Amino acid sequence: MLSFEDIRNSFRGRIELGESMARHMTFRIGGSADIYLEPNDKEDALALFTFLAEEKMPYVLIGNGSNVLIADEGIRAAVVNLEAGFNYFRFVDGEIIAGAGVKLAKFVDFCINNRCGGAEMLAGIPGTLGGAIIMNAGAYGGEISDYITKVDLIRGGKLLSINKEEGAFAYRTSGLVNDIVLEATFRFPEGLPEPMKVKRRELLIKRNASQPVNWPNAGSIFKNPPDDYAARLIEECGLKGRRVGGAQISELHANFIINVDNASANDVVELMVIAREAVIEKFNVRLEPEIKLIGFSEETISWVNR
Numbered sequence: 001m002l003s004f005e006d007i008r009n010s011f012r013g014r015i016e017l018g019e020s021m022a023r024h025m026t027f028r029i030g031g032s033a034d035i036y037l038e039p040n041d042k043e044d045a046l047a048l049f050t051f052l053a054e055e056k057m058p059y060v061l062i063g064n065g066s067n068v069l070i071a072d073e074g075i076r077a078a079v080v081n082l083e084a085g086f087n088y089f090r091f092v093d094g095e096i097i098a099g100a101g102v103k104l105a106k107f108v109d110f111c112i113n114n115r116c117g118g119a120e121m122l123a124g125i126p127g128t129l130g131g132a133i134i135m136n137a138g139a140y141g142g143e144i145s146d147y148i149t150k151v152d153l154i155r156g157g158k159l160l161s162i163n164k165e166e167g168a169f170a171y172r173t174s175g176l177v178n179d180i181v182l183e184a185t186f187r188f189p190e191g192l193p194e195p196m197k198v199k200r201r202e203l204l205i206k207r208n209a210s211q212p213v214n215w216p217n218a219g220s221i222f223k224n225p226p227d228d229y230a231a232r233l234i235e236e237c238g239l240k241g242r243r244v245g246g247a248q249i250s251e252l253h254a255n256f257i258i259n260v261d262n263a264s265a266n267d268v269v270e271l272m273v274i275a276r277e278a279v280i281e282k283f284n285v286r287l288e289p290e291i292k293l294i295g296f297s298e299e300t301i302s303w304v305n306r
């Protein structure tokens with residue numbers, strides 16, 4: 001049986017027991033994690049993940065928790081967060097090198113200040129670089145992978161650098177979903193700071209007008225099906241405003257579920273099933289969840305994806 005001291009001695013970073021996950025989630029939902037770990041740097045992360053593999057201890061990565069729903073029962077695994085140790089960026093020889101823990105809003109600021117054009121559309125996405133790379137986050141016609149040249153990660157217990165092609169980036173997914181992303185390198189075309197700032201402001205205004213940003217949420221619940229919008233399909237099923245417990249399908253944007261009154265994860269799951277089944281019945285379209293469900297039983301996960 002592993003002791004706290006065994007884990008403590010395996011790496012140099014922060015370690016907490018029974019950490020509440022709700023406070024790390026933009027949904028403000030979720031039980032606690034058995035063990036919560038924050039490695040300090042690449043070597044520390046490698047030591048930690050090597051230790052977890054040797055001890056056959058399951059782990060889950062979280063970034064800013066803006067694309068996940070954590071079960072009410074919490075997570076019976078180690079939760080690893082890179083925000084503290086990987087919160088850096090550098091501009092070297094025309095390229096930006098940034099740690100997986102950097103928030104996208106800060107990343108966009110840094111790009112603008114260094115005359116790197118094209119990242120402005122990511123400004124309103126409340127995630128970290130690591131979470132964005134894993135699911136190839138994007139908005140308004142652009143994706144995080146557009147200007148990536150290299151990703152540094154841990155795969156199979158080794159530190160590796162892979163190029164963009166090896167990342168197999170596609171709509172809201174990548175070939176890196178089983179890896180631990182530590183850092184990425186980007187080469188952007190030159191941009192002028194003032195027009196980029198204007199563009200960023202316009203897109204943020206547009207986003208704030210169309211999304212329920214004043215309520216805790218996890219962004220789009222479902223991926224858009226080919227040539228259509230999940231929000232349109234859910235709205236046409238008459239589900240805007242539908243409530244289960246403290247969770248509600250947003251009146252403003254039907255592909256957002258908002259936490260209006262201490263919602264449980266089960267409330268959200270029930271609403272997801274209601275929306276999905278209504279869309280299957282009316283349009284014969286199977287919506288695929290965009291948010292990641294963590295800590296749930298296999299039964300619940302297959303219920304949501306049935």
Ligand SMILES: Cc1cc2nc3c(=O)[nH]c(=O)nc-3n(C[C@H](O)[C@H](O)[C@H](O)COP(=O)(O)OP(=O)(O)OC[C@H]3O[C@@H](n4cnc5c(N)ncnc54)[C@H](O)[C@@H]3O)c2cc1C
Nearest residue numbers: 061063064065066067127128130131132137138139181219
């Ligand atoms: C209001 C709102 C608006 C949003 N708008 C958009 C949008 O326009 N476009 C869009 O694409 N998304 C959007 N999202 C969703 C979300 O912000 C993005 O998907 C974001 O990139 C997730 O990053 P995160 O750090 O929060 O990841 P998390 O939610 O913490 O994690 C997401 C997944 O990535 C994994 N992960 C996290 N970090 C790492 C790492 N370093 N290495 C390996 N795996 C990792 C996790 O295990 C999990 O599976 C929105 C969310 C909200 C709340």
